[in-house]
Amino acid sequence: MKLYRAASKQNSHEKRQESVAQVPHVQKMPISVPGSNGKGIQQVKVDLACVVGSKIVVAGWSTLDLELVVQSGEEVLAVERFRVKRPDVAAHLSISNEETGFALTAPANGKEPVTLSWVCPQRREKQSHVLSFSTAPGPGSGELHLFEPAFVSLMEGVLPFTKEWRELVALLPQSASQTGEAKAYMEQALVCPRTGEGVIVGWLLQKDPAALVWIEDESGNISPVHGVYRSYRQDVATAFGIEFGSSDYAGLIAHVSGLEPEKLWKLKMLASDGVHPLAEIKAGVLPSEPVAASRRLFTLNVSLADFHTRIAEIDEPILEKLIRLQRAAQDALPVKVRQLGQAPETPLVSVIIPLYGRIDFIEHQLMEFCEDEWLKANAEIIYVLDDPALLEGFPGTIEALHRVYQLPVRWVWGSANRGFSGANNLGVACAKGEYLTFLNSDAFPQSAGWLESLIDVLRTRPGVGAVGPRLVTAEGSIQHAGMAFLKREDLGIWTNHHPYMGLDPSLDPARDITIVPAITGACLVMRRRDFESVGQWDTGYLIGDFEDSDLCLKLRSAGFDVAYCPSVQLTHLERQSFKLLGTDELRTRVVIYNAVRHQNKWQTLLAAGNAVTKN
Structure with missing residues (x-):
């Protein structure tokens, strides 16, 4: 030895x-x-x-x-x-x-x-x-x-939830009884089977707020309780008072990951004498479809005023992954393209019009397009069908309209509802024009030459990355004369604001091309090369909101200006598709969700305010 x-x-x-x-x-x-x-x-x-x-x-x-x-x-x-x-x-x-x-x-x-x-x-x-x-x-x-x-x-010194930490926790005494150091109850647990991302809802009291807690399912998967949103719970405060310290913010909503649905979940805590269970619940299933998942998540009990505070930590990590998976699956789907009539072989501009919810506006647009000789000679019209519910009747309808108006039309079906941004991106993939016009199906030109005028702005002003017209309501008042950003302190978000909405067009202070913070996507014209250089439409927003200002801010961050052209005017029936979403409160929560994502992405430009507005 x-x-x-x-x-x-x-x-x-x-x-x-x-x-x-x-x-x-x-x-x-x-x-x-x-x-x-x-x-x-x-x-x-x-x-x-x-x-x-x-x-x-x-x-x-x-x-x-x-x-x-x-x-x-x-x-x-x-x-x-x-x-x-x-x-x-x-x-x-x-x-x-x-x-x-x-x-x-x-x-x-x-x-x-x-x-x-x-x-x-x-x-x-x-x-x-x-x-x-x-x-x-x-x-x-x-x-x-x-x-x-x-x-x-x-x-000590071992980073929680690492492989080493998990191995050490497995060695600790596993108590079957609760500890006197904490009290908890889980009221809801939801997780998506495709991603393992989910949420727990309940309440938690701890004498030592720094004591580590986590969720463990019966298969042995462990998730930290991260992205915690705390709220006041009068029922808990009444029941326990100061037994576990302050009970003012016992309410708990938290993001969890890596767990399985329809399994028993246990909330556990690490104490000085080992691991103790605090609460348990059988987890339910969160839908894999992003909009359906958002409906479940957004109904969790948080006031509208506080809703923005939890999104980045709880809702967005869950929904972003579902949206990415959905987009990846949609990219693999077959795309059907049908050309009716002979469009220009090398069109100068492609007019891309997504269709969702209704198609009865198409005829009104085609009537206006037929009166515009410049448009017929230089533009291709592309309708992107983005609603499976419309698929059965649409092909016959568009063919009948083509026979009546004799205007060449291409229509595209992407085999799924891709949303406003996804439908526009699909339209671009099928387009040939040097310029791109994104137009809502409920926006109608008031006179011929509208598109030529907007293209001329881009031709003569190389520093302008996108241009849009004035939009008015069916009654004739201003709906859009350039967008600004408005801070809603009551909701904690920056919103897209239309400064002159509701005024008579004669009161519009803009008389010529005006540089503005952003313009609406209801009618937006830009160069194709600029569109491709800034990365297309962002498909990460829910349903259809903030995508247009996001595209404008992409252009501005690349050094371009965004312009408003008051001499061109269209009628816009505004957000007919978005109204199909559901209740007012759900729509408001979708707006807040998208606004939080938008402002987290563009904090610097939003903080600069609306100082870019100039003639």
Whole structure:
């Protein structure tokens, strides 16, 4: 057996040299140690040496209070020592003291050999043993009790929810009873089977708010409780008062991930004596379709005024992943393209018109288009069918209209509802024009030459990235004369604002091309090369809102201006499709959701306000 002599510094007053003794190995049998002050022969034994996580663990027992030193290679390690009750040792040695056990923890540095040493109190004789390491005990092992008091030390410095942390948690005592340190209840749990992303709703009280809590399903999957939204719960405050500290914000909504639906979920907490369950619930299923999922999430009990505070941490991480999956699946779907009549071979401009909810406006548009000779000579008309419910009747309707008006039309079906941005992007993929016009199906030109005038703005002003006309309602009042951004303090969001909405067009202060913060997507004209350079329409918004201002801000961030042309005027019946969504409150929550996503993306430009407006 190799023995290693540790370097020692001699004091001039020391009269006796430390020596290395030849003794049996401490891991094989108890070592006799002469005690001091007439204590007789004492014993020390190492029962376990292993590496747990990033730390060395040495556990054993000693009937003498020795100063134990752990050395790894040439480095003396910083050791934490814990007392461990060992009734088995006390019974075997017929002594009354049960606290003979010790557990040492020290950072593992990967160097060898690792030695345990001590100095005999009576003879000043140093005994040193090279330790043999075994595999760390697994969950449920009887050896875990040998170093149980050291568990908290082993967890220190370990990043929660990492692989190492999970392995350590599995070793901790798993209590079947709740702890007196916390109280909780889960009222709802939802998770999407496709993504493992979900949400829990309930309440939680903790004497120590910093104590770590998590969700664990019956398959052993663990999720941190992150993105927590807290709210006041009068019922909880009444029931528990200050028993667990302040109960003012006991209400809990939190984002969870990596869990399975239709399984029993347990809310657990790490306490000083191990892991305790706080609450449990069987998880329900969150729909995989983004709009359906948003309906479930947005009905969770949060006031409209506070709704914006939870979106970035709870709703957006869940819905963004569903939207990306949906878009990826849609990109793989077949696309049907049908051309009716002979369009210009090399059109200057492509007019792209998404269709959703209704198609009865098409004829009104075609009537106006037929009166515009420039449009017929230079433009291709592309209708993008974006509603499966319209598929059955649309092909016959558009063919009948083509026979009546003899205007060449291309229509596209993408095999799914792709949303406003997705439908526009699909239209561009099927377009040939150098310029792109995005037009709503409920927007109608009031006179010929409208499109030529808007194209001329882009031709003569290379710094303009997009241009839009004035839009008026069916009654003739202004609906759009350029967009600005307005902070709604009551809802915590920046909204898209139409400054002159409702006024008579004669009161519009703009008389010529005006640079504005943004324009509506109901009628927006831009160069194709600019559209492709800034990354197309953003398909990450829900249903149909803020995509137009997002595109304008993309252009502005690329150095372009956005222009409003008051000399061109169209009638717009505004948001007929969006009204098909449902209740007013749900629509408002969709607007808030999209606004939060929008403002998180464009904070700098929004903070600059509306100072870009100029003639």
